[in-house]
Amino acid sequence: MLDTNVLFTEDEARLFSHGAERLIATAAKETGLHIDWILPDVVSAERFRQMKTKAVNLLIPLARLEKLIGHNLALTEEILSDRVMNVIAADKKRLGVEDFSVDYTKVDWAKVVEASTLRQPPFSNDKTEKGFRDAVILEAFSQLVDAAPSSPQTCRLFLVSSDDLLELAANSRLGNLHNVTVVKNLDELRTKLTAIGAHLSQGDLERIIPEATKVFFAKGEDGSLYYKKGISDRLLAFPEVRSHPDQSFTIVDRKFFIDTPTFLSKQAQTLTFSSGVTIKLKAEKEVPSIDTSKSDIPYAATINALAALLSKSSPSSSSVGLSDEPAAYNALSGYSPTGTTKKFVEYGSADFSVVWKTTLSSTGKLIRSDVEDIVLDSIDWTDEDD
Structure with a gap:
């Protein structure tokens, strides 16, 4: 399961960074493993927002160009939103990346609220109070773990995130499970996948x-x-x-x-x-x-x-x-x-x-x-x- 921060790219026309796309496309063949790549819905939504923001910024110089040539190119924010959604869907399909929707009825919202008010990980203990999106990603990963086989010989589960507070929260909640690992970046993930393939x-x-x-x-x-x-x-x-x-x-x-x-x-x-x-x-x-x-x-x-x-x-x-x-x-x-x-x-x-x-x-x-x-x-x- 991949967090937004390991996928981010400034390119408004790509869901994944070059490094993420390359790893997803080649890892199974190079390691001999069966690998499922999963994006929780909140990560897809965040990448949509990032990509759309970059795309909408292109409308500013486009308006100047329309004024210069005296012609309305009829490109709107709504059209860009549709195109971004199409890019996201096409990139997922091309690479075989699966969506994961959180079952919000299974979330213990009282614990989430308590962690937020007490500023416990994944919530930050500063003025930003950052952490809600990370809390939803943790819920998604926890539900994935609950649904997967528990034997390390059968299934290994990795959460890939560079967020230290999310790592702390995930390890606190799931750290006693032998088939669950949190890694900070794609290079660390590749090293661990290769090691599994090489025994x-x-x-x-x-x-x-x-x-x-x-x-x-x-x-x-x-x-x-x-x-x-x-x-x-x-x-x-x-x-x-x-x-x-x-x-x-x-x-x-x-x-x-x-x-x-x-x-x-x-x-x-x-x-x-x-x-x-x-x-x-x-x-x-x-x-x-x-x-x-x-x-x-x-x-x-x-x-x-x-x-x-x-x-x-x-x-x-x-x-x-x-x-x-x-x-x-x-x-x-x-x-x-x-x-x-x-x-x-x-x-x-x-x-x-x-x-x-x-x-x-x-x-x-x-x-x-x-x-x-x-x-x-x-x-x-x-x-x-x-």
Whole structure:
């Protein structure tokens, strides 16, 4: 059962993030397990709200476009709502994801109210009083557990959520059951599913994963794969992180973040892992601006807005014309910059998977490790810093 926070994506046309969709599509085949992927109704409703909000925001520039072309495109909020619902239904059907409706007659609402007033998990003990939606997800998961076989050899149940309070509440309520586990993210889920398929115990994982973490990256340890195989240089060789898609931007900062390895497979004594590496990027550009305080420059604010729009929307705006001024400004009624500038900043996030293999020795050590592949999973740019 999946919580909203492990599915979230800024894309208004996708129910699932790329990572979630990839795992759902491939996990059963790669692990040899029968896996049911389940969304409680409250999660579907929350994703609908998120996707619709993003879609409705597109109506604002669309209205400006309609005004420009003098034609009504007849796209309304109601039509967008229908399209979002269609996308959600189509994505679920394509990936075989099942809906789960909570039986609200079986919910002990008195206990829910008590947890809310006392600020007990999953309710937060702060001014936001967050937690009702998480409480409904917990009820859904509890009902799923009640309806499923209780033997770990027959059925394992996972709640995937990055919410700490929901995890606390679920463990408090269901933690004594041997076939129930709460995991924080999809990588942790994949590791546990792979371990089940490879007949590795939880004790094996608790021993292997920390060692695998150090094999791939130990700060300052030249023998770890990250340093020995020059991973940072190999990642920076990807053109997507060397420059911004708009060539008028210059990347001014890069920061590396390394995730805990994800266990992918076991063949004989060869273990395969994927270590996620994220590069956070910051890019800047400065656009010449007219000083609007000078009364002898008519329409200065309008010219500045047009200049910024042209520069922001057109990669060619950085090209240099015969006048040695940016081409985008030569068209603006003959006005030239007066020395002031406006800075634009965008932030990028490039997610890589470094696939590597190692051998599990007879003494339980990881030996003869090597990098097999490096894949750029996704890169996104936004004007908001996360």
